[in-house]
Amino acid sequence: MTPRLELKSVTRRFDGQPVVDGIDLTLRAGEVACLLGPSGCGKSTTLRLAAGVDSPDGGEVLIDGEVVADGRRNLPPEHRSIGLMFQDFALFPHLDVARNVAFGLSGGKAEQMARVTELLGKVGLAGYEGKFPHQLSGGEQQRVALARALAPRPAIMLMDEPFSGLDKRLRDGIRDETLDILREEGTAVLLVTHEPDEAMRMADKIALMRNGRIVQVGNPYSVYTKPVDKEAAAFFSDINVVHGVVASGSAETPFGQFLTPGLVDGADVEIIFRPQHLRLDFPRKGAPVRPTVEHGVPAMGTVARVRFVGNQSIVELEMEADQSIVRAIIPGVFMPPEGTPLVLSLRRDICHVFPCAVQTRVDDPWLHQAAE
Ligand SMILES: Nc1ncnc2c1ncn2[C@@H]1O[C@H](COP(=O)(O)OP(=O)(O)OP(=O)(O)O)[C@@H](O)[C@H]1O
Numbered sequence: 489m490t491p492r493l494e495l496k497s498v499t500r501r502f503d504g505q506p507v508v509d510g511i512d513l514t515l516r517a518g519e520v521a522c523l524l525g526p527s528g529c530g531k532s533t534t535l536r537l538a539a540g541v542d543s544p545d546g547g548e549v550l551i552d553g554e555v556v557a558d559g560r561r562n563l564p565p566e567h568r569s570i571g572l573m574f575q576d577f578a579l580f581p582h583l584d585v586a587r588n589v590a591f592g593l594s595g596g597k598a599e600q601m602a603r604v605t606e607l608l609g610k611v612g613l614a615g616y617e618g619k620f621p622h623q624l625s626g627g628e629q630q631r632v633a634l635a636r637a638l639a640p641r642p643a644i645m646l647m648d649e650p651f652s653g654l655d656k657r658l659r660d661g662i663r664d665e666t667l668d669i670l671r672e673e674g675t676a677v678l679l680v681t682h683e684p685d686e687a688m689r690m691a692d693k694i695a696l697m698r699n700g701r702i703v704q705v706g707n708p709y710s711v712y713t714k715p716v717d718k719e720a721a722a723f724f725s726d727i728n729v730v731h732g733v734v735a736s737g738s739a740e741t742p743f744g745q746f747l748t749p750g751l752v753d754g755a756d757v758e759i760i761f762r763p764q765h766l767r768l769d770f771p772r773k774g775a776p777v778r779p780t781v782e783h784g785v786p787a788m789g790t791v792a793r794v795r796f797v798g799n800q801s802i803v804e805l806e807m808e809a810d811q812s813i814v815r816a817i818i819p820g821v822f823m824p825p826e827g828t829p830l831v832l833s834l835r836r837d838i839c840h841v842f843p844c845a846v847q848t849r850v851d852d853p854w855l856h857q858a859a860e
Pocket residue numbers: 502503507525526527528529530531532533534682
């Protein structure tokens with residue numbers, strides 16, 4: 489099936505610097521894709537190139553298989569069958585809700601009003617036709633903006649941080665409703681966000697960006713559980729880092745050995761894991777701490793600090809082996825006193841082994857089997 493939107497090696501430079509640096513991305517009918525990355529990595533510029541409000545220096549933008557921009561020509565946004573929603577969704581203040589929604593519609597008056605009524609119903613604003621933007625809350629304005637963007641039945645909706653102006657409680661609800669409506673309308677969506685939670689919640693596909701490039705693409709589960717590098721792992725949550733040095737195909741750490749195939753002896757590696765994956769147990773008197781295939785070697789640590797944050801407890805521990813600090817997130821209330829000795833264990837299959845920067849990486853960087 490021809491993708492709805494395709495970016496091929498798209499490049500954009502400002503002042504000679506590549507801000508979008510050879511991006512490849514496809515968006516299929518009905519798909520919701522997120523461009524996710526830190527501030528300044530080039531997400532909005534990529535979206536603007538897809539929209540046609542900016543033109544690429546190199547590469548191609550295709551819509552339904554037709555080249556709409558390639559560095560020489562640039563089809564304007566109004567001819568691309570796209571809907572746009574930006575953070576500053578600016579409704580026309582002097583037009584009522586009905587006329588705001590009908591703004592981009594062609595056809596007869598009755599037909600236009602039928603579509604307006606249909607969409608206002610969908611966004612939960614039936615009967616709001618005659619109100620003006622200043623009479624609406626932020627959330628209601630956002631819904632009108634969505635209805636306006638959807639009115640001409642765009643094949644693609646391009647959204648740039650559209651929910652960031654809304655307060656958090658409102659945001660979650662509107663985000664879900666928006667997604668339901670977009671799916672109902674069958675619109676393909678490219679959404680820009682710097683919030684991993686938002687991307688995980690909304691996207692079928694996440695394209696993680698850094699310095700103008702896409703460093704990883706996949707569904708939320710694979711991007712979260714199989715990060716391509718330490719930065720990709722750290723973008724989604726706090727991480728713990730344990731160091732090791734390669735000797736004969738594995739690295740020794742306080743949690744036992746980790747396999748490091750393809751890395752030369754003497755190479756520094758980092759073993760990455762998320763705090764919610766660290767298991768804590770009280771030591772059993774007289775029972776020795778035994779390694780298992782699944783968990784490797786348990787390590788000893790003592791509680792350095794505990795914070796209770798409502799639905800979970802964050803426990804900082806000092807590792808006995810090297811006095812480094814690791815963090816565990818335990819659901820519910822777990823508040824052992826400072827200085828309590830605990831046994832720390834770690835499932836091998838959720839750890840990621842990466843060589844430290846500047847070394848060459850092997851094919852399967854998230855390798856993590858027990859070496860014992
Ligand atoms: N018209 C422009 N002229 C010069 N530099 C620009 C222009 N537009 C964007 N930039 C620069 O390009 C870089 C990427 O900007 P962009 O807005 O695409 O990033 P972003 O990932 O969307 O960031 P944010 O999440 O903060 O919106 C930034 O350093 C920005 O200053």
